[in-house]
Amino acid sequence: xxxxxxSQKAGVSIATVSRVLNGNTNVSEKTRKKVLxxxxxxxxxxxxxxxxxxxxSMNCVGILCADSSDIYLAKAVYYIEQGLRAxxxxxxxxxxxxxLENRKKxxxxxxxxxxxxxxxxxxxxxxxxxxxxxxxxxxxxxxPVMLLNADFDCENVYCVLCDDFKSTMDxxxxxxxxxxxxxxxxxxxxxxxxxxxxxxFRSAILMKEQTLxxxxxxxxxxxxxxxxxxxxxxxxxxxxxxxxxxxxxxxxSLASGVIKYAKAAKLSIPKDxxxxxxxxxxxxxxxxxxxxxxxxxxxxxxxxxxxxxxQILRGEETPRKIIFSGxxxxxxxx
Amino acid sequence: xxxxxxSQKAGVSIATVSRVLNGNTNVSEKTRKKVLxxxxxxxxxxxxxxxxxxxxSMNCVGILCADSSDIYLAKAVYYIEQGLRAxxxxxxxxxxxxxLENRKKxxxxxxxxxxxxxxxxxxxxxxxxxxxxxxxxxxxxxxPVMLLNADFDCENVYCVLCDDFKSTMDxxxxxxxxxxxxxxxxxxxxxxxxxxxxxxFRSAILMKEQTLxxxxxxxxxxxxxxxxxxxxxxxxxxxxxxxxxxxxxxxxSLASGVIKYAKAAKLSIPKDxxxxxxxxxxxxxxxxxxxxxxxxxxxxxxxxxxxxxxQILRGEETPRKIIFSGxxxxxxxx
DNA sequence: TTGTACGCGTTATCAT
DNA sequence: ATGATAACGCGTACAA
Numbered sequence: 001x002x003x004x005x006x007s008q009k010a011g012v013s014i015a016t017v018s019r020v021l022n023g024n025t026n027v028s029e030k031t032r033k034k035v036l037x038x039x040x041x042x043x044x045x046x047x048x049x050x051x052x053x054x055x056x057s058m059n060c061v062g063i064l065c066a067d068s069s070d071i072y073l074a075k076a077v078y079y080i081e082q083g084l085r086a087x088x089x090x091x092x093x094x095x096x097x098x099x100l101e102n103r104k105k106x107x108x109x110x111x112x113x114x115x116x117x118x119x120x121x122x123x124x125x126x127x128x129x130x131x132x133x134x135x136x137x138x139x140x141x142x143x144p145v146m147l148l149n150a151d152f153d154c155e156n157v158y159c160v161l162c163d164d165f166k167s168t169m170d171x172x173x174x175x176x177x178x179x180x181x182x183x184x185x186x187x188x189x190x191x192x193x194x195x196x197x198x199x200x201f202r203s204a205i206l207m208k209e210q211t212l213x214x215x216x217x218x219x220x221x222x223x224x225x226x227x228x229x230x231x232x233x234x235x236x237x238x239x240x241x242x243x244x245x246x247x248x249x250x251x252x253s254l255a256s257g258v259i260k261y262a263k264a265a266k267l268s269i270p271k272d273x274x275x276x277x278x279x280x281x282x283x284x285x286x287x288x289x290x291x292x293x294x295x296x297x298x299x300x301x302x303x304x305x306x307x308x309x310x311q312i313l314r315g316e317e318t319p320r321k322i323i324f325s326g327x328x329x330x331x332x333x334x
Numbered sequence: 335x336x337x338x339x340x341s342q343k344a345g346v347s348i349a350t351v352s353r354v355l356n357g358n359t360n361v362s363e364k365t366r367k368k369v370l371x372x373x374x375x376x377x378x379x380x381x382x383x384x385x386x387x388x389x390x391s392m393n394c395v396g397i398l399c400a401d402s403s404d405i406y407l408a409k410a411v412y413y414i415e416q417g418l419r420a421x422x423x424x425x426x427x428x429x430x431x432x433x434l435e436n437r438k439k440x441x442x443x444x445x446x447x448x449x450x451x452x453x454x455x456x457x458x459x460x461x462x463x464x465x466x467x468x469x470x471x472x473x474x475x476x477x478p479v480m481l482l483n484a485d486f487d488c489e490n491v492y493c494v495l496c497d498d499f500k501s502t503m504d505x506x507x508x509x510x511x512x513x514x515x516x517x518x519x520x521x522x523x524x525x526x527x528x529x530x531x532x533x534x535f536r537s538a539i540l541m542k543e544q545t546l547x548x549x550x551x552x553x554x555x556x557x558x559x560x561x562x563x564x565x566x567x568x569x570x571x572x573x574x575x576x577x578x579x580x581x582x583x584x585x586x587s588l589a590s591g592v593i594k595y596a597k598a599a600k601l602s603i604p605k606d607x608x609x610x611x612x613x614x615x616x617x618x619x620x621x622x623x624x625x626x627x628x629x630x631x632x633x634x635x636x637x638x639x640x641x642x643x644x645q646i647l648r649g650e651e652t653p654r655k656i657i658f659s660g661x662x663x664x665x666x667x668x
Numbered sequence: 669t670t671g672t673a674c675g676c677g678t679t680a681t682c683a684t
Numbered sequence: 685a686t687g688a689t690a691a692c693g694c695g696t697a698c699a700a
Contacts, residue, residue: 002692002693013671014693019669019695019696021694021695026670028669031669048448049384050676051694051695052382052694053387053675053676053693054675054694054695055695056383068412068415069408069411071408074412075403077403081427090428094424095419112379112382113424253620282587283620285559285562288593288622337677337678346687347686348678348679348687350686352678355679362685365685365686380677384679387677387692387694388677388680389678
């Protein structure tokens, strides 16, 4: 069923059918009705390829994320897809992993697919070494690029993020104000956002101490669901003689490992050890005791991102950078 | 940059460029090299719309899932997208929610998008009332339909699933063999798969008892991350006088609620109460004690689904139904 | 208000 | 081995 079939059955030209389809007002009510009836009757929908070919747009947004099975990224992808759909846009998804080459490849695939805009979900898309971010700059020449949870100053690149620096600093300060003396920072990534969090931690420490003790910055290189690995790392750290009475984590799953550590080391939470997670995911309420965590308002961020995205596609102005603040949700580990 | 530009710069016709692009052998080595050089130099890639218009295919598979932020579905979507990408297919994602009308709408959107095939992830796409499954039958006329975790006998519909009936029956029998007398079944869905699990539970009970006591089949209507709601439901159930020493759950998050219940009721797990979850998700290792759970080999299922999908798209034969068995992973709640 | 005709960038069929 | 050209189905400028 093509526009020709419809035009024939309705006894009009294809131009008129096209006008009806696209809401052009230069059609008499009578003709419109006639055409709509035929369209309805045959359940006709325009061919997306032909339409795309002419307009060079497919009403589709590309979503790149490292790993859509990660609890946090999965939520983000979900909110974004839902939001875009509500505005009539489809979503082309590509899970790129954390490797730079694959990310580049996926991004250029999106460009070739002629998506209207591309959304990079998660700070892992921003490299510390800025020369490695050239692929984003290049993409931005061809279409708008939206970043969730990353800060990148570039024409046609729009960022929505949480102030991870301040959130982590506040969480650390909060622990200090609650009599914690030896606070450990535990992280498992060196992404843009991870670095910001680490800086926040350091700033808080420097507000009370003379110097930084790098031993209190603990990097866990394992996989995201290696909870036991985190536990073991901490047991080992403690065995080496490092004392700590609180742990600020870059992620809830890390915090979950800390809770396992406490159990293994027979420490009572929060009496002997305080723990703060990040992302306020479902893990905060399934673990025991329930985890205090920083909520970064992911849903709000995603909704704003979609809103900005739609504005850009409509040719409207929108801020290049929007920052949400985080918020410590206190539960039973603090 | 179009095929015309390339043909001009290479000093050949567009037909030759097209042949080179599509691996047609009727091109001299010399010409091929010349064309490839130009393509390389200008980083040319064919326009997907024009190609789609001619071939009526976009090398893209539609993925429908109710909620890609659900831990289990997120994993499935991830594995499927990765698999498809490895075979050169893109993925158009649509999160439809659990409402029938939205599912229908999303499916017909996929058909209009001319995806090559559509994958319905999760048993929620199959309705108990078979007349409500007509939308799947209709779609299958237009393109292959793949179902993950559902069993549907229809031409051009292919199913990959886990034997949820047997897995749940086995889990229940396992508890009986380990001296559990009063086993509760806790579920939160009436999807195809949920019904199969319930049947498995009933079968196990009937193997030992004369009759079924429906009081031991507990439905939790709340949202997926309402852990406290599950806890409260069980506290209430117990208050009503129902005794139980084991709970088989349709989902790990439900099981997580059971663990919270045990704590609230001051019951020791697994001494006073055994708990078995389903899906073997990350929740099994973040909760305390760690949760025994049925692993349904999701990754294997997804890889098989993708493999079948690709075979169908290549016009090869593939089984219409493939069933994986589940497996109880014993941890500390049994 | 309505219709005609062209352009969009491919693939594929037919000549040569 | 290579080239010319129709066909794919739509939007739209222009004509009527």
